[in-house]
Amino acid sequence: MDDREITAKISELVDEEHKLERAHVGRALSEDEHAQMNALNVQLDQCWDLLRQRRARKEMGQSPETAEVRPDRVVENYQQ
Template sequence: MEDANQDILDNITALVGEERDLRERSTRQMGLSDSERARLKAVEVRLDQCWDLLRQRRAKTEYGEDPGEARVRPADEVENYQS
């Protein structure tokens, strides 16, 4: 099961890198194209989903449940969490 967690973390790392690149490009170019803005939003949503999935897996492990039962939740669900 640790391999699955590592895969999620690797995905997070790649997405964070892409997000950083897009934000730097936005600063250098004084904005992003429509497609770049859409991609940035998609990356942000996917990051939220990955973090949520990792939290679910860790919670299930902590409480003796099968982390393999954790599922990616819909974007509108993870995007509307209250801190």
């Protein structure tokens, strides 16, 4: 996946997240919807992490193609 494809995937995931949020204005998400929202957030974090890895590799003169999607347990434990 190249940077353009990753950016498109991020946009798609954000659209899904917003759609789910708009459908529940004024009421709580169901358990399944809450799980879906969490899954979207993990996928977003993974995509952003992958994009950052690719950009860092380019800046260092390395191939961005060596960047890999990191497991959710890794990207979800980053310190902000």
